[in-house]
Amino acid sequence: MTPHTEGLCGRGRVTVFAMFGVVVGYATHHLDRRQIGDVAVVGPLTPGVEWPRLWQLxxxxxxxTATEEELARWILTQATRSFICGSDRVAQFQDQGWKLEPGGKRVSFDATCANRDHLWTGNLTVEGLTPKQVAQHPTRYQG
Structure with a gap:
């Protein structure tokens, strides 16, 4: 696990979903010219919710006794579940701009998880979302 001090901007597929009332964005980033999306980028979109909330959930x-890598796998599993199954999905974009703010946490997996080698979490913004889409969602469950 390493903190990151640089922000990151990208454009591509973005899944927006609700998890325990918090709206979260999931995008991918490429570390090299192969463009295989080896980095999962996940962050809260709900105003006032900061990235440590993902790790708390x-x-x-x-x-x-879960390790940081196991917690990272849990976060990525929730994002992948929403992308594949549509569970709690708020929006799905095929070509949308997004921005990961400086700060947050980066984890490299010992073995690929959901076709990703890394998880980068932080405060995220996604172009084109309305205030209603990113507002806290009602939930029965407390994370």
Whole structure:
């Protein structure tokens, strides 16, 4: 796990979904010219919710002895589930701009998870979302 001090901007497929009431964005980033989307970029979109909330949700839902990599896998699994199944999906874009703010946390996986080698989390913004789409969603579950 490493913190990151640089921001990141990209354009491509973005999945926006609700998780325990928080609206979250999921995009991919390429580290080289192969453009295989080896980095999962995940961050909260709900105003006032900061990126550590993702890790808190993972910690609350994972086993008590889970490692940082296991928590990262949990976060990526939730994002992938929404992308594939449409669970709690708010929006799906094929070609949308997004921005990951400086700060956050980066984790490299020992083995590929959901076709990704890395998870980068941080405060995220996605172009074209309305205030209603990113507002806190009602939920039965507390994460």
């Amino acid at each position: 993972a910690r609350n839902c994972a086993r008590t």
